Amino acid sequence: MLLSFVILSIAMHFKSTGFLMMCHERKQVLLDRMANVDVLTELPNRRALMHSLEHVWQQCQRCHTPLSVLMVDVDHFKRVNDACGHPEGDKVLAQISRVLQSHVRPSDIVGRYGGEEFVIACPHTASAEAQVLAERLCAQVRSAVSAHHDTSAWPITISVGLHVCLPGDGQTLEDIVLLADQALYHAKADGRNRVHLLTPSPGTRFGT
Numbered sequence: 001m002l003l004s005f006v007i008l009s010i011a012m013h014f015k016s017t018g019f020l021m022m023c024h025e026r027k028q029v030l031l032d033r034m035a036n037v038d039v040l041t042e043l044p045n046r047r048a049l050m051h052s053l054e055h056v057w058q059q060c061q062r063c064h065t066p067l068s069v070l071m072v073d074v075d076h077f078k079r080v081n082d083a084c085g086h087p088e089g090d091k092v093l094a095q096i097s098r099v100l101q102s103h104v105r106p107s108d109i110v111g112r113y114g115g116e117e118f119v120i121a122c123p124h125t126a127s128a129e130a131q132v133l134a135e136r137l138c139a140q141v142r143s144a145v146s147a148h149h150d151t152s153a154w155p156i157t158i159s160v161g162l163h164v165c166l167p168g169d170g171q172t173l174e175d176i177v178l179l180a181d182q183a184l185y186h187a188k189a190d191g192r193n194r195v196h197l198l199t200p201s202p203g204t205r206f207g208t
């Protein structure tokens with residue numbers, strides 16, 4: 001009788017310890033998700049994106065292959081919010097994120113950089129291939145995403161700044177993001193709804 005009581009107590013102790021461990025693991029998974037995933041788009045947030053970008057850049061440097069980085073920004077997005085409302089704007093951002101994600105390779109990284117800006121990193125990808133991808137993304141967003149205001153559908157477009165990092169040019173993560181952002185600036189200035197490939201001046205030294 002006493003023996004079975006002891007066995008039962010031990011079994012209950014392990015069961016409750018196991019249960020507590022399971023709760024702890026679930027809580028940890030939830031916390032990790034909250035720290036790394038953007039709630040609206042379910043894409044990696046800026047923190048997770050920068051972490052992955054650093055990882056793929058190191059990988060490309062080891063393999064002596066280029067890394068193409070696309071900075072994507074929704075055109076005149078303020079107008080969408082103003083005309084259709086913030087919740088509709090949120091839907092548009094979620095829709096765009098799905099389009100971007102569905103047109104890249106599994107090895108590419110898509111993340112929400114902030115607001116209406118996304119970053120796509122394509123490891124082992126040279127400029128010609130990246131440019132084709134960027135043009136395709138522009139066309140896909142234009143045809144697949146629209147905001148609904150009353151009965152009218154408003155086409156949504158994106159501008160893409162493309163920067164190609166070559167191993168050996170000494171670029172830091174900050175340089176990479178800055179250059180992709182400069183490319184985006186040109187795409188916007190040239191009229192939006194387009195891709196601009198940045199060509200750094202010959203001899204430009206980074207990371208100094």
Ligand SMILES: Nc1nc2c(ncn2[C@@H]2O[C@H](COP(=O)(O)OP(=O)(O)OP(=O)(O)O)[C@@H](O)[C@H]2O)c(=O)[nH]1
Nearest residue numbers: 073074075076077078079081086087089090115116
């Ligand atoms: N609905 C919604 N709007 C957002 C979110 N994040 C940023 N925005 C809006 O995005 C808009 C960005 O506006 P601007 O920076 O002026 O740029 P823009 O209107 O897209 O114009 P250009 O970039 O110059 O083409 C602002 O109105 C922000 O409020 C979000 O999570 N949801």
